[in-house]
Amino acid sequence: xxxxxxxxxxxxxxxxxxxxxxxxxxxxxxxxxxxxxxxxxxxxxxxxxxxxxxxxxxxxxxxxxxxxxxxxxxxxxxxxxxxxxxxxxxxxxxxxxxxxxxxxxxxxxxxxxxxxxxxxxxxxxxxxxxxxxxxxxxxxxxxxxxxxxxxxxxxxxxxxxxxxxxxxxxxxxxxxxxxxxxxxxxxxxxxxxxxxxxxxxxxxxxxxxxxxxxxxxxxxxxxxxxxxxxxxxxxxxxxxxxxxxxxxxxxxxxxxxxxxxxxxxxxxxxxxxxxxxxxxxxxxxxxxxxxxxxxxxxxxxxxxxxxxxxxxxxxxxxxxxxxxxxx
DNA sequence: AATCCTCTCAACCGCTCAGAT
DNA sequence: AATCTGAGCGGTTGAGAGGAT
Numbered sequence: 001x002x003x004x005x006x007x008x009x010x011x012x013x014x015x016x017x018x019x020x021x022x023x024x025x026x027x028x029x030x031x032x033x034x035x036x037x038x039x040x041x042x043x044x045x046x047x048x049x050x051x052x053x054x055x056x057x058x059x060x061x062x063x064x065x066x067x068x069x070x071x072x073x074x075x076x077x078x079x080x081x082x083x084x085x086x087x088x089x090x091x092x093x094x095x096x097x098x099x100x101x102x103x104x105x106x107x108x109x110x111x112x113x114x115x116x117x118x119x120x121x122x123x124x125x126x127x128x129x130x131x132x133x134x135x136x137x138x139x140x141x142x143x144x145x146x147x148x149x150x151x152x153x154x155x156x157x158x159x160x161x162x163x164x165x166x167x168x169x170x171x172x173x174x175x176x177x178x179x180x181x182x183x184x185x186x187x188x189x190x191x192x193x194x195x196x197x198x199x200x201x202x203x204x205x206x207x208x209x210x211x212x213x214x215x216x217x218x219x220x221x222x223x224x225x226x227x228x229x230x231x232x233x234x235x236x237x238x239x240x241x242x243x244x245x246x247x248x249x250x251x252x253x254x255x256x257x258x259x260x261x262x263x264x265x266x267x268x269x270x271x272x273x274x275x276x277x278x279x280x281x282x283x284x285x286x287x288x289x290x291x292x293x294x295x296x297x298x299x300x301x302x303x304x305x306x307x308x309x310x311x312x313x314x315x316x317x318x319x320x321x322x323x324x325x326x327x
Numbered sequence: 328a329a330t331c332c333t334c335t336c337a338a339c340c341g342c343t344c345a346g347a348t
Numbered sequence: 349a350a351t352c353t354g355a356g357c358g359g360t361t362g363a364g365a366g367g368a369t
């Protein structure tokens with residue numbers, strides 16, 4: 001297959017288009033339609049390669065192109081489709097009339113991707129990031145044989161459909177992060193290990209409240225007195241009391257393979273990120289009590305996740321819409 | 328006011344794919 | 349079946365704008 005020669009090698013113009021060039025291209029396409037891009041430039045009187053003409057038309061000059069800021073709905077669509085299809089920009093563009101794949105790609109890279117990263121979510125997998133130095137080192141230090149993907153088999157962490165809609169929840173949704181086992185079942189049914197996890201979830205469903213757990217504590221052999229925090233999180237450590245440890249232990253009970261303090265720390269930090277303000281199901285089927293969530297200093301929790309305490313402190317209190325609240 | 332830095336996005340590059348020959 | 353060509357896709361680049369110092 002012969003490669004298309006570069007424009008400059010053929011003595012053709014590169015770089016930004018002038019208004020005059022735009023006009024020539026528009027006039028030609030209005031008269032003759034688009035297609036036959038290779039021969040079009042010559043016929044249109046342009047010293048451009050066909051590829052450049054096609055790009056200019058499809059990404060900029062096309063009359064049905066929508067300009068302006070992406071709406072919240074558009075963002076949500078992008079994130080949802082991306083969680084399923086990945087960087088299939090043209091496929092995403094098909095769901096957003098008037099938006100080009102190039103525009104969506106740029107918007108993803110400059111806005112959405114960064115936002116997900118700051119939320120501690122891997123923009124590629126749409127699962128919580130595992131490359132965070134603090135988290136990964138903590139985990140590795142306590143579980144040397146742990147898989148590289150700390151949450152790899154975890155049902156809720158492995159299901160993009162569970163994470164992506166919550167990126168832009170409505171105000172009423174923001175404090176309720178229920179991750180449903182049935183979704184997990186659909187995606188993980190062939191994984192024996194995941195099956196075991198599912199059974200563990202089902203046995204513990206419905207996850208009720210800390211009070212329910214405490215009422216049945218004698219059924220569990222969780223040593224909550226040994227809970228301690230890594231040195232990197234002293235301020236967080238100082239704010240955890242015994243009740244909260246019980247709470248954390250309950251969560252760990254559902255997923256014994258993750259019952260280490262570092263995973264609990266991750267939960268705590270995330271609970272603060274999402275501004276949990278009541279006893280709620282959060283992530284992983286865990287129950288986090290109000291005192292637990294509210295006791296974590298914002299700086300500690302958010303910087304633990306994404307290393308930008310000031311930014312997130314500001315942004316967590318931003319009220320300019322749902323998305324912005326998570327910037 | 329000047330310089331530096333960051334961000335945005337239009338445009339380019341390299342590649343793949345499907346259809347034609 | 350092999351090759352060629354046009355079209356499209358996704359990754360990357362770099363100029364320009366605007367903000368920070």
